[in-house]
Amino acid sequence: MRRAYWSADFAEAHVVEAMLRAHGVQAWVFDALLVRQDWFKTLMFGGYRVMVADEDGMRAADVIGEYRAGTLAIADDAVERPACPRCATPGRDDPAPFRRVFALMITADLVLALGFRLATGSSAEMLALVLGGSVVVVPVIALVFTRYLKGRYVCPQCAMRWRALSASFATMAREVDAATDVDAGAKGEAAP
Incomplete structure (x- = not known):
């Protein structure tokens, strides 16, 4: 091996x-x-x-x-994307929410560090410790905004931004079962 x-x-x-x-x-x-x-x-x-x-x-x-x-x-045009509600053009991923959350994380990091520095008047070593501690705070902010980031699209033609909610697992399972039953019936077989 x-x-x-x-x-x-x-x-x-x-x-x-x-x-x-x-x-x-x-x-x-x-x-x-x-x-x-x-x-x-x-x-x-x-x-x-x-x-x-x-x-x-x-x-x-x-x-x-x-x-x-x-x-x-995979070719970009082979990826299934939801259609724009306004003009029916396939959308693409919207980077704007990611940029906003990233800016919020940097701002929170700087406010945390500056607030600690002003409150304690500590040395540069303590400031570095707080910036290192904010490594814990930043992912927490990212976890809070995960729902905000998922399923965001923008239309390349009309620039409309929307959120496409994905179907639940139960809904997708029912659709697969229904398609399987139809396929089995079309072939003349008994459905499992």
């Missing part, structure tokens, strides 16, 4: 594993449970290793090269 890829990101390692398997290369993510137990030491453990058989090494290197070059990316 040989290492074909490594990542410090758990999800990316599994994406590469699935991508290799989709291209006919047997791949496995090694050390996933070990690294996840103490993720502060991810780099010390060597990250998440994607391993392949020796005979599949060259094929895996080719597929990973295509992945890194971006040739395996």
Whole structure:
């Protein structure tokens, strides 16, 4: 066995594993449970290793090269996007909410640091400690605004901004069941 890829990101390692398997290369993510137990030491453990058989090494290197070059990316027009409510043009992701939340996080960080500095009159070392502590505050703000960021689109033609709510899992499951029943009936088979 040989290492074909490594990542410090758990999800990316599994994406590469699935991508290799989709291209006919047997791949496995090694050390996933070990690294996840103490993720502060991810780099010390060597990250998440994607391993392949020796005979599949060259094929895996080719597929990973295509992945890194971006040739395996899905074409933008192949991605299903909701239509604009005003003009029915397919929308694209709206970056404005992300920019607003990012500006809010930076402002909160600066206010926190400045407020601590004015309240205590402390040295630069304490200011650095507060800025480091705000690393905890910033993700909390991001978690609070996660719902605000999801499903935001902008129309490239009329510049309308809207939020498309996704269907619940139960609704999607019912749609799949209904489509399966229709497919089974069309083939003359009994529905499971």
